[in-house]
Amino acid sequence: MKILVCISNVPDTTTKIRFAGDNSSIDTTGIQWVINPWDELSLTRALELKDASAGAIKSVTVIHVGAASSEPTIRKALAIGADDAIRVNAESADSYYVACQIAEVVKKEQFDIILCGIESSDYNGSAVGGMIAEFLEIPSVSAVSGITVVNGQSVMTREIDGGKEEVTVPSPFVAIVQKGIAKEPRIAAMRGIMMARTKPVKVTEPVSAEPLTKIVGFEKPAPRAACKFVDAENPAQLIELLLNEAKVI
Amino acid sequence: MSVLVFTENWDGQFKKLSFELVSYAKGVAGMTGTTVTAVSIGKVNETELKKLGNYGADKIISISNDQLTYLDSQAYASVIADVARNENASVLVISNNNTGKAIAPRLSVKLKAGIGSGVSKLPIKTDPFTVYKRTYSGNAFAHMVINSDIKILTLAQNSFDISETPNNATIENLNVIVDGSVNKTAVRDVQKQSGKILLNDADIVVSGGRGMKSPDNWGSLIEFASSLGAATACSRPVSDEGWRPHDEHTGQTGKIIAPNLYIAIGISGATQHLAGISSSKYIVAINTDKDAPIFEAAQYGIVGDAMKVLPELVNAVKELKK
Numbered sequence: 384m385k386i387l388v389c390i391s392n393v394p395d396t397t398t399k400i401r402f403a404g405d406n407s408s409i410d411t412t413g414i415q416w417v418i419n420p421w422d423e424l425s426l427t428r429a430l431e432l433k434d435a436s437a438g439a440i441k442s443v444t445v446i447h448v449g450a451a452s453s454e455p456t457i458r459k460a461l462a463i464g465a466d467d468a469i470r471v472n473a474e475s476a477d478s479y480y481v482a483c484q485i486a487e488v489v490k491k492e493q494f495d496i497i498l499c500g501i502e503s504s505d506y507n508g509s510a511v512g513g514m515i516a517e518f519l520e521i522p523s524v525s526a527v528s529g530i531t532v533v534n535g536q537s538v539m540t541r542e543i544d545g546g547k548e549e550v551t552v553p554s555p556f557v558a559i560v561q562k563g564i565a566k567e568p569r570i571a572a573m574r575g576i577m578m579a580r581t582k583p584v585k586v587t588e589p590v591s592a593e594p595l596t597k598i599v600g601f602e603k604p605a606p607r608a609a610c611k612f613v614d615a616e617n618p619a620q621l622i623e624l625l626l627n628e629a630k631v632i
Numbered sequence: 633m634s635v636l637v638f639t640e641n642w643d644g645q646f647k648k649l650s651f652e653l654v655s656y657a658k659g660v661a662g663m664t665g666t667t668v669t670a671v672s673i674g675k676v677n678e679t680e681l682k683k684l685g686n687y688g689a690d691k692i693i694s695i696s697n698d699q700l701t702y703l704d705s706q707a708y709a710s711v712i713a714d715v716a717r718n719e720n721a722s723v724l725v726i727s728n729n730n731t732g733k734a735i736a737p738r739l740s741v742k743l744k745a746g747i748g749s750g751v752s753k754l755p756i757k758t759d760p761f762t763v764y765k766r767t768y769s770g771n772a773f774a775h776m777v778i779n780s781d782i783k784i785l786t787l788a789q790n791s792f793d794i795s796e797t798p799n800n801a802t803i804e805n806l807n808v809i810v811d812g813s814v815n816k817t818a819v820r821d822v823q824k825q826s827g828k829i830l831l832n833d834a835d836i837v838v839s840g841g842r843g844m845k846s847p848d849n850w851g852s853l854i855e856f857a858s859s860l861g862a863a864t865a866c867s868r869p870v871s872d873e874g875w876r877p878h879d880e881h882t883g884q885t886g887k888i889i890a891p892n893l894y895i896a897i898g899i900s901g902a903t904q905h906l907a908g909i910s911s912s913k914y915i916v917a918i919n920t921d922k923d924a925p926i927f928e929a930a931q932y933g934i935v936g937d938a939m940k941v942l943p944e945l946v947n948a949v950k951e952l953k954k
Contacts, residue, residue, distance in 0.1 A: 514737040522704070544730070548819050
């Protein structure tokens with residue numbers, strides 16, 4: 384059994400976002416790039432599954448669509464414990480383009496379980512996982528907060544409105560994961576960092592694909608009014624303001 | 633040409649979410665000079681279906697097929713794509729909730745339709761078709777052009793005002809044949825909480841952070857929430873510590889919500905927390921640290937100890953109800 388984990392390279396989540404070039408792009412000066420938080424949790428869970436599988440899960444591969452500048456993020460995934468990596472050598476144009484590239488690789492390399500984070504923290508698109516599944520015409524399960532593999536069968540917990548379901552689908556499939564999939568992201572140990580240097584990163588060239596969307600500009604969220612303080616000795620005044628001024632209770 | 637909107641019901645009843653979606657679809661139809669067709673999957677009676685007409689649906693297609701009892705993203709996408717083709721849909725409107733996120737990407741590939749995900753306003757313009765969408769977890773909003781012939785827009789919950797524009801909608805019951813080869817999700821077990829106000833649906837949310845000091849102190853927060861008819865939530869450290877269940881975690885990696893009122897108690901307001909709540913219409917902060925970043929996001933604040941303030945807030949709400 385082989386697991387593929389899709390990883391996106393995003394600005395550290397504490398980054399203060401600034402725009403460049405007439406607000407048409409993000410100013411990347413000084414940005415720390417990291418593995419997308421949900422992808423890091425997916426990778427962690429994939430490694431846990433492999434460790435617990437008594438050899439049934441042969442490998443955990445990470446895949447990333449991006450330029451050579453994203454190699455440090457790929458090396459980090461290898462340091463955390465992925466066995467090998469594939470980089471599709473292309474700038475990610477949009478989710479459709481990225482999903483198309485990953486699907487092409489899967490067609491050639493055959494994976495049983497494909498894990499994707501629920502969204503990337505930059506474009507918040509929540510689209511790549513489901514698109515990969517549709518390109519490959521295989522099942523996808525979304526909002527997955529738990530996954531185990533028992534005798535080759537994957538059992539998932541998925542979040543629904545006000546509850547949970549336990550579901551199974553036949554392999555191969557795409558699981559789109561969210562919080563709960565792993566408790567804490569696994570941290571790279573020194574040994575892992577050393578080993579990562581020699582692990583294979585296969586670089587493949589993209590197939591031709593037409594992106595369907597394009598970001599043409601950015602704007603900041605509308606500023607909020609300054610905070611109005613209520614005296615801690617008279618909290619009832621807060622309720623009065625919420626009732627009569629904001630009219631929200 | 634039409635705008636196709638996928639509505640969701642809960643045991644046969646539509647929720648506010650579906651009326652938001654239809655209202656939004658009506659707005660898009662107004663911009664594109666087309667009509668609104670609503671699709672409903674599940675057993676919903678005619679009186680309930682008619683309600684969609686009150687928000688602007690011209691035509692309602694109801695599909696109640698036993699094979700679609702549980703969500704299978706592949707089966708749902710295949711059924712909706714067929715309807716979209718038959719209705720000559722130019723725009724599809726879907727929720728940006730768990731169900732919508734499961735279906736929309738598959739429809740995107742089936743229909744070669746670009747997705748504008750997590751929109752909260754009507755498109756900026758239709759030529760080129762440009763949407764205003766959340767990026768960088770709410771720290772920036774993008775103007776995104778969708779170049780494909782068909783467009784898919786996923787609407788953020790609680791972000792678009794419902795507007796009643798009564799229409800005498802026609803209802804069509806559609807029988808579909810679901811191909812077993814695309815319906816492979818087997819559901820073994822379902823656990824639903826009953827009677828609890830769902831975090832994503834709630835108009836008011838009362839949320840606690842590390843400043844609550846101990847899980848034993850949650851009683852007064854829960855009492856305050858129930859006095860307001862609010863859902864309860866928490867910050868990440870609180871759910872990581874196991875003080876509150878994970879499904880209450882609001883923030884970048886937890887739930888992203890947009891209630892009318894979000895009351896943050898003992899939450900400092902780290903960027904990651906704000907990413908989950910910044911679309912709330914009003915934010916109230918109660919914190920002992922006057923320099924906590926949560927006050928920059930809040931419109932009302934109290935600098936003080938939650939343990940002292942909360943009982944007084946509960947009393948004030950009780951007084952009000954008398």
